[in-house]
Structure formats: C-alpha cells, structure tokens
Amino acid sequence: MNAGFPLPGIALHPLRELLNDEFHARPPVPLRSPTLVSHLVFTHDASTQQEELANLQNLGEVATGELLDRSEAHLVFAAQAFLLRWERHSEFSSYTVFRELTAGEGRNPAASALQVVPAGWLSAIPGQLIAATHVELQASREVSPESVTAGLTPTGRQVVAAQVADQAAWVFTDFMFDSGFSRFLILDVALTQRQAGRTVQRLLEIETYRLLALLALPVAKEIGSWLKAAETQLADMVDQIGQARSPADERQVLAALTGLAAEVEHSLARTAFRFGAARAYHDLVMQRIDELRELRVTGCPTFREMMQRRLLPAMQTCIAMAKRQDDLSDRLARSSELLRTRVDVELERQNQEQLAQMNQRARLQLRLQETVEGLSVVAITYYASQLVHYLAKGFKALLPALSPEIAAAVSIPLVAAFSILGIRRMRRRLRQEAGGDH
Template identity: 30%
Template sequence: MREHEVRRQVVSEMHLRRWPLLQLPVAVFQWVLEVGPGEREAERSVLSALCGSQSDEENPRHLSGALSGDVSFTWERQSEGSTLTVFCPGRAIEVLLAPGLDSSVGEAIDWAETMPGAIIRATSIWVGGDEAEVERALPAVDFNRSELVSCGLSGGVRIWSDFRIHPDGRGRLVVSAGEVDRSDLTRQLQQLQELGNYRNKALLGLPVAQEAWPRLDAAERELAALAKAVTSSAASDDDLLAQLSDLSLELSTIATSIDYRMNATAAYSRLVEERLAQLAPEPIRGFASLVDFTERRFLPAARTCAALTERERQLTRRARQISELLRARIETRIENQNAKLLRSMERSTTMQVRLQQIVEGLSVVAVSYYAIGLLGYAIKGASHHFDWVDPEVAIALLVLPVLGCVWFALHSLKKRVLGGD
C-alpha cells in the first residue's frame, strides 16, 4: 500500500485549529489580511525568520510560535488571505490604548505589521475576570456609548464593543470571563472572532454590489426597450439582433465581474449565521445585542448582494427569452418568404405544363399535316394507275385517322419517357 498524496492535508483540515488556552487577564491582537498570490513568498519569509515557526511542510497552512517575552502567536492561511493572532497574557486593559508602553507587546505588534497584505479586519481584545471587575475598567476604553453593543454568552461570558475602527486602526472588544471554563472561554472567543472576520469578508461584496447596481439598471432599461421593439415591425431584425447581442455581452461581463465576490459573500453569510447560532447571545437590558447589531447592519448588506445576484440572473434569463422570441420572429419571416417562393414556383410550373400541353397539341397538328402531305403524294401518284382513286376524297378520309395515330404515338412516347406520371 502507498499513502495518497493529499491524505495528510485532508486529515489536517478536519482538526480544529484552536487558540492556545487563555490565561487571564490577556490581551489578544488579531489581523485578518487579504494576501495576493504575489505576496505569499514575502509572507513565508517573514514567518520563517521567527524561531519556532519552521514547519515540515513546504507551504504550511497553520503555524504557531513564541515572540519576545511571554508573547506568542498563531497564523493561519485561508483561500483569500491569512489570519494572524498575537496573545499577550497578564496585561491590563490599558494595553488596548497604548500597546507601545509594553516593550514585548510593542515589538510583537511591530513585527505583525510587517506582514504583507491588505487589512480586512484588525481587532484589539482584552479578556478580564468577573463582570464587575471588567465594568470598573471599561471607562479606560474609549467606547462610543450610543453604539455600544453588549450581550452575554453561555457560561456567564459577557462582551462589550462598539465595532468601530479606533485611531490606532483597530477595533476594540472587551470580554469578561466570569466563571466559565478556560477551554470554553477560548472556544467562544475564537468563534466570536470568526463571526466578525466572516462578517467583514462577506461585506467585501457590498461595494461591488453598489457599483454593479446602476449597470443593471441601465441594462434593464435597454432590455425593456428591446422587448417593446421586438413586438413591433419598425426596427429591422438585424439591428435588434445586434443590440440584443451587445446587451447579452454586457450582462455576461457584469456576471463575470461579480460572480466570485457574490458567491463568496453568500458563503461567508452562511458562516456568520452558523457562528451566531453557536454563540447564542443573550440580550442585556439597555444595550444592543450581537444579534441586533448583526440583523441591523449586516443582514441588509448581505441581502443586497443576494438581490443583486438574483437580479443579474433574471435579466440574463429575460435577455435569453427575448433572443429566442426574436429568432422565432426571424424564422417565421423566413418560412413565410419560403412559402411565397414555393407558391410562385408552383404557379410557374403550372404555366409551363399548360404551355407544354399547348405545344403538344400544335405538335400533333404539325406532324399530322406533314404525314397527310406525304400520304397525299402517294395517293396522287396512285390515281394515275387506278382510275377509281379520287385523291381529294382519299386525303380527306385519312385526316382523322392520321390525327388519331399521331396523337396516340406521341402520348405513348410521353408516357414511356415520364414513367407514367
């Protein structure tokens, strides 16, 4: 037996890439990056320069290691980019506002910001002990109270965030662990971050949808005008077919430019819904919950992207239907023209047959005339030897038999040549 070449890759995909067990209090910094194909080599160079980040795989998808002091990191590669998370245990909540005051944290953030790629989401997280302790520390965090979201999670965990980008370029999230088991806390916090990461990745489709929407408006107006023109005979079929071909090409171009992003948005939206169901946030009086925030801010954007995809498909189907109607109209006109041509050919053939019949009658008369003339010479010659032969009477008596014989001979010849038709 031999091992399949992708067996280990498949098995590794089935295992959870869990965060290390969190030691409270802890500050966590996470970056979700969009890394292009040309930046992957630079990314590997930055990671391989760290002690402990080496891997047996040539192109690893998950790495972890230690940075300066007690700071550690995990890195994971996804299809569209990478996620880098830095863990700083034993830090107070003030580290969210001024991470540079802690040399280990500052060095870790400086190293993280050398990673190539475009930032999709950056988050600063602080996890404290019980809820009362965290609430006393909250004034140190510059949250916008009017937009503050706070809700409970299972096991007594509570979160606070305004989901805004602060002056340091990162969002801020504060969590109280309560009495929940540390492994459950780590799992819930990772799911919470995945919820936010998938939400931002899904929202990448919104600018694409907003840009494509006016193009679909223009295509719909043109399609309505074409549908009206197809029902009338004012425009030529060639002009209509050319316009319809241009419109179909425009719809195909729009579909090509939005399909990948819209499909990705739909997939990420399903993941957001799954993570939200797994977290099962519990609302707290006086605060918007995570469910409220998601339904008010995220779902309209996701539905806009879904509506754009459905609208593009409907316009494509309508363009295809109008094209079929136009082709049916062209085929009907061609069939009518062919029918007219066949009727004209039939009339021409009928006239030819009638003319041929007239010629046949004249031919019988002409042949009979010449035959009677030849017989007349013979009868006149015979009258010199036989007195009882009257040439004029004899020729007169031969007219009808000769006509009948000539007609019968020509008719038999025609029947033999035409095969009885």
C-alpha cells in the same frame, strides 16, 4: 495502499487522509488570561502566493522559534515572545499573533501582540489589509465587568456587550476602528483554556467575515444605477416590439436586445461570486454569533442585534441587486423569445407565399410542357410525313401506281399515333424513376 491500515488488501481512497485532516484542521489555540491577540487579514490572489510563502519562510530568520505545525494552508510558529498562526483561505490569508502577559500586569490600551513581532517582517506581508483586530483577554478578578460598564456613557460610542459561553465570560466591543484596528475586550469569569481559545477565534471570525461580507455592498451600489438604466432600456425595447411593422424593425430591436442581454450576462458573471460569497460570509457571522450563546447586558445591544441592525440591511441590498439582475436576465430572455417568435411566424408566412408561388410556377410549367409536347407531335408528324413523301417519290419508278401524296397522307395518323404513344411512355418512365429516387 496505507501501510498503517490494519486490514491488508483493502484499497483506500486517495483523499481519505486529506479529508479527515481537513475536518480537524485549524483547532483553536488554548488561551489563559491575560493574553493579547492581534489578527490581520489580507486579501490575495494567485500572484502573491509564492511571495507569501517566501515571507513566512523568512520568519524563522528574523525571529527565534520553532515550527509547531505546517501544511499548504496552515502554519503555527512559536517564538520566544509570541505565537503566530497563519491560515490561507480561498480569497484571503489571516495572521493571528498571541502574546501571553504576566499575571497582574494590568491593562494597557496601547499594548498589542504585534509589538513583539518584527516590524520589517509585518510590512513585507503581501496583499491588501482588509481586517485588523486587537483582542484583550483579561481575568474578571483583575478587570471587573462592572468597571467597564460604569465607564460607558450615553453620548459615547455605542458598545456591544454580552455575556457568552453560558456566562463564563463578558465581551465588549464597538466595532469601530481605533488607530486602524477594531478592538474586543474579553473578561474571563470561568473559561477553560479551550473555551477561551474558541471564544477568541469566534470573535475574530465574526470581525473578519463581517468585513468580507460587506465587500459586496459597493458592488451592489455600483450596479444599482446601471440596472435602473437597463430596465428602462428593456421597457423601451418591449414597446418597440409592439410597434414594429416590418422585418427590418424587428431585426433592429432583436439586435438591441441581444446587445443588452450580453451586458447583463457580463454583469452576472462579474458579480455572481461576490454576491454568493457575501451570503456565505453573512451566514458564517450569524453562525459564530449563535455559537457564542450570548446573554444581554443591560443597556447594551447584543452582537445579534448589532448585525441585524447594521449588517443585515447591507446584505439585503446585495440580495435585492442580485435578484434584480436575475429578473432582468429572465425578462430579456422572454422578450427575445417573443421577438424571435414574431420573426419565425413572419418567416413561415413568407415561406408559405414562396411555396405557393413555386406551385403556381410548377403548374404553369406543366401546362407549357403539355403544350410543347403537342407541338412536338405535330412537328414530328410533319417531318415524318415529308420523309414518307420523299421516299414514295423515290419508289415511284418501281411502283408507278404508288402516289407520294397518298402515301404521305396515310402516314400522318400513324406517325402521330406512334409519337403520342412514345411521349407517354417516356413520361411514365420518368415518373417511375422520380418515384424510385424518393
């Protein structure tokens, strides 16, 4: 229950407040010209989480300031000379430093916001650096757009330029590393402080997500050669399926198919996240470019054109590799199913042959049983008639007229008839019992 909720007795969802806070999380920092911004992005894993939190805790010890906002994945620290914003994402953490300059201070290419942050604290940040960016926000009255465009040369670096935020600012960059940092220059024509903060945040996200999206390209190149070999191997296995002439050949091909399928599934599991993340990062880059509402500057490509020319081919390569993996997995499944069908058909044929042989043996056993029953009747009749003969000999003293031979001869058909009736009755009872079991 939430004590501040005006309707008593209503059960609130436990994630309601958290979800609403997440919706409003990470608002842009309002900025005014002139300001320097430095942005560092480090990839991390679960092992560096506590180390990262400990280093953030040390910031208050090495720099005088106050904590303006803090959560499990977000922190804003205001020092005397800078403002630090830390954010943790799923696979990276970002550190953004804002340093406000004095009006009329002018441009200094060597200056950056990181100069006022303790160097020892920066070097203790855990993880691996993936993106490093300097942003310079200047008023257009101090640095005119014409002075920047006039310094561009056809033989120099290709500069991306655009008017953004409904022509309220100019943005220049070349996406190249200068002393390890990419650089953006924003000339403020008529930006509000919040517009300036949103523009800076979008540019930093474009640079961050651009590099994170490109993490999938080496993976795509790595599996490209392996996919070619695997596809060739699968084609050879399909030929072997058609050439298989014995169950042993089919089992051998099935074992090879199963092994290749395991390798493909391992590759899919290893690369699925990276390719999926690349698509998501690329979508974010293009979304942030749309939010800039850029207009072309004569003689310079726009941000969208640069991404379509340089980033989109890499993303298409990753998408193509991911699709080839999926197609290879599907083809392996179809080939394995085809081979299993052949094996099942062969097993069914063998089972039918075995059933036919069993039926033939059952008929033979039935005939043998009937023969044995006939011999049993003869044997029973013979031994019974002998018993009658011996009994008649024993009673001859009492009945002199009784001939043992005649008595034995008369008993033969009677004993045979009773034997046949007894065997048939026993067979009928066994059939009834067998029918009752089923």
